[in-house]
């Protein structure tokens with residue numbers, strides 16, 4: 118992707134490495150600096166008590182008075198680059214959706230994006246890395262553990278930056294649905310109906326988020342030519358790779374359509390493509406579509 122001219126979002130909350138319950142801080146102003154003094158204390162303590170020095174450091178880092186010499190807790194450079202990339206993609210979705218909302222005389226409330234590792238608390242319960250990236254409507258935050266991108270590449274064979282961006286754009290699509298009241302309506306319609314109906318509604322919600330991701334792709338590319346040749350196919354591969362039928366085949370070895378919650382590979386590609394070709398949200402009414 119061409120993101121050189123793209124500003125980073127100010128809405129990224131970096132909780133990586135802070136462990137469960139760690140309150141994040143804005144991007145760049147990361148907490149977790151550890152003073153030289155506390156490293157010495159940790160080493161001494163671990164020597165005498167047989168405790169892992171990192172455990173002691175973890176206990177000490179929150180008590181550290183500010184303003185003294187610090188050894189910054191650095192992330193591996195590759196992960197920091199990944200975090201900057203995600204932040205730029207989020208920035209691009211902010212510009213795009215702000216524009217679309219204002220064209221419709223509405224104002225766009227930007228979601229936050231939380232980078233975490235392992236587990237993290239959310240207003241929707243405990244977020245876990247194994248869940249893959251997700252959006253929590255109750256706190257209006259997108260959650261992602263960047264290890265998911267390794268899975269996308271290695272396990273789902275869907276490499277490429279636009280594929281990675283599509284994942285963020287899909288979650289932001291859920292945020293747009295939340296702002297528009299669509300998610301609430303779906304949740305209401307899911308009360309007291311059969312499991313098959315609940316899942317069918319969920320599929321429509323997911324395919325619409327794919328279509329909204331496509332709308333972002335079209336509009337952002339129109340504004341800043343961010344998509345490079347061949348990248349659309351990469352994103353389609355990702356949409357296809359995380360279709361329910363493909364995932365079920367991989368995990369259960371068989372396909373049970375009533376239990377689909379995201380749509381088949383073919384459907385996910387089609388609805389993403391529909392947004393990407395038109396750049397028009399009105400093309401994304403999966404709830405009115407006779408067939409998906």
Ligand SMILES: [Zn+2]
Pocket residue numbers: 287288291323326
């Ligand atoms: Zn989704």
